[in-house]
Amino acid sequence: MLKYQDVALRIKHMIYQQELPKGTQLANIEELINQYQVSRSTIIKALDRLERHGVIYQVQGSGIFVRQRKKSGYLNFMESHGFTVDLQDLPGSSTVFNVDIVKPDAQVQENLQCDADEEVYFIKRLRFVDGKVYGLEQSYYRKKLVPYLNKEIAENSIFSYIRDICNINIGFSDKYIQVTKLDAEMASYIGLPEGDPALFVEEIFYTTSGEPFDFSRVVYHCENTKFCVQGHAK
Amino acid sequence: MLKYQDVALRIKHMIYQQELPKGTQLANIEELINQYQVSRSTIIKALDRLERHGVIYQVQGSGIFVRQRKKSGYLNFMESHGFTVDLQDLPGSSTVFNVDIVKPDAQVQENLQCDADEEVYFIKRLRFVDGKVYGLEQSYYRKKLVPYLNKEIAENSIFSYIRDICNINIGFSDKYIQVTKLDAEMASYIGLPEGDPALFVEEIFYTTSGEPFDFSRVVYHCENTKFCVQGHAK
DNA sequence: CAATAAAATTGTTAATAACCAATTTTATTG
DNA sequence: CAATAAAATTGGTTATTAACAATTTTATTG
Numbered sequence: 245m246l247k248y249q250d251v252a253l254r255i256k257h258m259i260y261q262q263e264l265p266k267g268t269q270l271a272n273i274e275e276l277i278n279q280y281q282v283s284r285s286t287i288i289k290a291l292d293r294l295e296r297h298g299v300i301y302q303v304q305g306s307g308i309f310v311r312q313r314k315k316s317g318y319l320n321f322m323e324s325h326g327f328t329v330d331l332q333d334l335p336g337s338s339t340v341f342n343v344d345i346v347k348p349d350a351q352v353q354e355n356l357q358c359d360a361d362e363e364v365y366f367i368k369r370l371r372f373v374d375g376k377v378y379g380l381e382q383s384y385y386r387k388k389l390v391p392y393l394n395k396e397i398a399e400n401s402i403f404s405y406i407r408d409i410c411n412i413n414i415g416f417s418d419k420y421i422q423v424t425k426l427d428a429e430m431a432s433y434i435g436l437p438e439g440d441p442a443l444f445v446e447e448i449f450y451t452t453s454g455e456p457f458d459f460s461r462v463v464y465h466c467e468n469t470k471f472c473v474q475g476h477a478k
Numbered sequence: 479m480l481k482y483q484d485v486a487l488r489i490k491h492m493i494y495q496q497e498l499p500k501g502t503q504l505a506n507i508e509e510l511i512n513q514y515q516v517s518r519s520t521i522i523k524a525l526d527r528l529e530r531h532g533v534i535y536q537v538q539g540s541g542i543f544v545r546q547r548k549k550s551g552y553l554n555f556m557e558s559h560g561f562t563v564d565l566q567d568l569p570g571s572s573t574v575f576n577v578d579i580v581k582p583d584a585q586v587q588e589n590l591q592c593d594a595d596e597e598v599y600f601i602k603r604l605r606f607v608d609g610k611v612y613g614l615e616q617s618y619y620r621k622k623l624v625p626y627l628n629k630e631i632a633e634n635s636i637f638s639y640i641r642d643i644c645n646i647n648i649g650f651s652d653k654y655i656q657v658t659k660l661d662a663e664m665a666s667y668i669g670l671p672e673g674d675p676a677l678f679v680e681e682i683f684y685t686t687s688g689e690p691f692d693f694s695r696v697v698y699h700c701e702n703t704k705f706c707v708q709g710h711a712k
Numbered sequence: 713c714a715a716t717a718a719a720a721t722t723g724t725t726a727a728t729a730a731c732c733a734a735t736t737t738t739a740t741t742g
Numbered sequence: 743c744a745a746t747a748a749a750a751t752t753g754g755t756t757a758t759t760a761a762c763a764a765t766t767t768t769a770t771t772g
Contacts (some may be wrong), residue, residue, distance in 0.1 A: 305765030387625025423700035466657035539735030
């Protein structure tokens with residue numbers, strides 16, 4: 245593990261374990277250099293990451309402060325991939341309907357930047373969190389990049405499988421958000437009346453080398469799912 | 479303007495003016511150092527910002543590449559503040575209903591971290607983009623930080639007024655997203671049937687020194703507004 | 713004592729250097 | 743010619759130094 249990642253983790257854990265309230269001032273940079281025995285640039289890089297992840301904020305001439313944690317009940321939209329979100333201690337499970345190898349339609353081709361004859365896995369699953377329906381996910385994975393998938397993997401975390409077993413590092417993502425009304429099929433899966441509102445998110449995930457490996461359409465249960473996005477201007 | 483900001487802007491403009499397609503490889507870091515006559519650390523910082531804003535991606539051992547631009551018709555959720563979004567060339571206008579000085583209720587107090595007796599501006603306005611209803615915004619600004627507001631300012635960009643006239647620098651924000659059904663009042667403003675789905679976003683904006691200065695509730699017209707979020711793991 | 717100016721504190725930017733790590737290219741080998 | 747190994751290329755990390763900028767504190771002044 246890289247030094248700045250390690251330092252960032254340790255500072256973050258310190259804040260959360262001690263439950264430091266928002267606005268609490270941390271040690272200044274010189275002190276942090278001493279505490280963690282790393283260079284100035286390493287501390288600065290660690291703080292930069294913590295700032296971007298909404299853990300702290302820095303004020304020139306003043307100090308480093310703890311930022312407000314997101315309100316409970318909201319999922320961190322930036323950290324979520326399909327279903328593998330920062331559920332922390334919430335118990336989750338999935339009902340898997342399909343794990344098929346198919347040919348991509350036009351929209352999938354475009355989003356995964358692949359040809360019509362390239363094979364892709366199609367997976368459809370319903371996600372439960374804390375016993376409640378959370379959303380319906382329909383995902384496409386390029387077989388070229390994810391050679392094997394099955395029901396058991398899909399019942400657990402596809403993303404940690406892809407990362408740990410396929411050695412694919414997730415680099416970046418595009419997410420498109422809109423509101424829709426549930427059609428008959430989706431309504432039956434989600435367990436809500438047809439025509440009810442739902443959050444509809446299309447996500448494309450890319451490897452660190454810029455290849456799209458996953459395109460997903462997710463319909464979220466509008467009462468059981470709310471999102472938070474913590475941004476930073478810097 | 480800072481060097482790294484200038485370099486980042488120039489690279490971004492170069493990409494967009496030349497309409498370089500996604501995947502196009504840029505000059506390597508050594509060449510960029512020569513082109514822009516700045517140090518390695520400045521180039522790296524500029525590239526870091528461009529990467530975070532979804533303009534490029536970097537692949538170790540390989541190069542720097544142009545990232546896919548977001549699909550048209552979607553608003554960049556990270557760049558949006560209330561209504562002052564990256565509308566680029568789209569013509570926008572606002573109908574302002576209220577510019578009042580009021581005492582904050584409990585929820586506003588909590589979100590703006592202020593007392594019950596601190597005065598806040600309450601502004602209610604309907605936003606049009608390209609002639610279509612875009613959303614209804616109800617905002618609270620702390621008078622302590624934004625001493626003066628009026629209808630004319632609210633008809634234009636409150637945020638650029640706050641930045642340029644009040645000299646308040648926006649530091650970071652918390653945004654909470656959920657889906658709701660329009661109640662009678664909101665439906666009449668938005669011009670959709672009561673009970674129709676809508677995207678409901680609560681936003682809190684903080685100055686660079688960590689003080690919340692704006693709390694807003696925004697109801698977006700679900701057909702006219704779609705969002706995009708481009709994320710990066712790094 | 714309030715207003716102002718100076719000094720100290722603290723984070724930010726910029727440049728330089730050395731080395732590390734992932735990828736791509738080239739050369740070697742069977 | 744394919745497989746493998748070595749070399750070159752390219753971005754990433756860490757450290758050091760110096761100067762800069764915003765804020766806070768202290769000292770000065772009227």
